[in-house]
Amino acid sequence: MSLTKAERTIILSMWDKISTQADAIGTEALERLFTSYPQTKTYFPHFDLRPGSVHLRVHGAKVVAALGDAVKSIDNVAGALTKLSELHAYILRVDPVNFKLLSHCLLVTVASHFPADFTADAHTAWDKFLSIVSCVLTEKYR
């Protein structure tokens, strides 16, 4: 699965807007993840996961920054995320099912912040892009 030219354009132009609220979006996506899918909290026993916590804000910012790296190298996401891929495979070992859950929460967050931009085409582009990122992050698992 790869992005069409049109989908790449959509991602790049929406990213311009998203990056102005990057930290808030990352934090909100994580809040949504932990609220809708409480089992995902098992990966963060060392975090204060209450809404507004510093841990959430810092980690949300990290997640979105990584997505930004992927967007900037949209033609070579695997190259951009090599280190993160290794981290998830050898250290974090987050079960692959959770990437779908976080991807869904990122979509919901983007949809709620950018209703006019989140057309059916944009929905498709983002769903595909996040699938590609998820694949890259689980690629070295075994």
Next chain:
Amino acid sequence: MVHLTAEEKSAVTALWSKVKVDEVGGEALGRLLVVYPWTQRFFDSFGDLSSPNAIMSNPKVKAHGKKVLNSFSDGLKNLDNLKGTFAKLSELHCDQLHVDPENFKLLGNVLVCVLARHFGKEFTPQVQGAFQKVVTGVANALAHKYH
């Protein structure tokens, strides 16, 4: 069985009362067919599904989306007995329509995205959490009679 707290139940009911079921149904079904094109396999008789624009403006998609969401609305009135409420529909989807239950999960999540788009900030993480429980409950109820 869906286990919603009293707060979650009232959050769901409050939000749903503002939902334009006709529009949201058509948009959710349309987006399912656009974002997950393999789901078009069930809709050969729907005419032009050749592009996202064609799909989103297709009158059969809109009509069917309305039907689906009205049915979902029924579920919301019977959260304590989703399996009973959707028993006949479950048999229909298995025996006549031959729909893989995975599709119910896909549609449920698309519906959540559409609600987020329509309600913005009001669709808080807590409201989303309540709706995720509902869409999972409905998807399970629709799959319950499969054999």
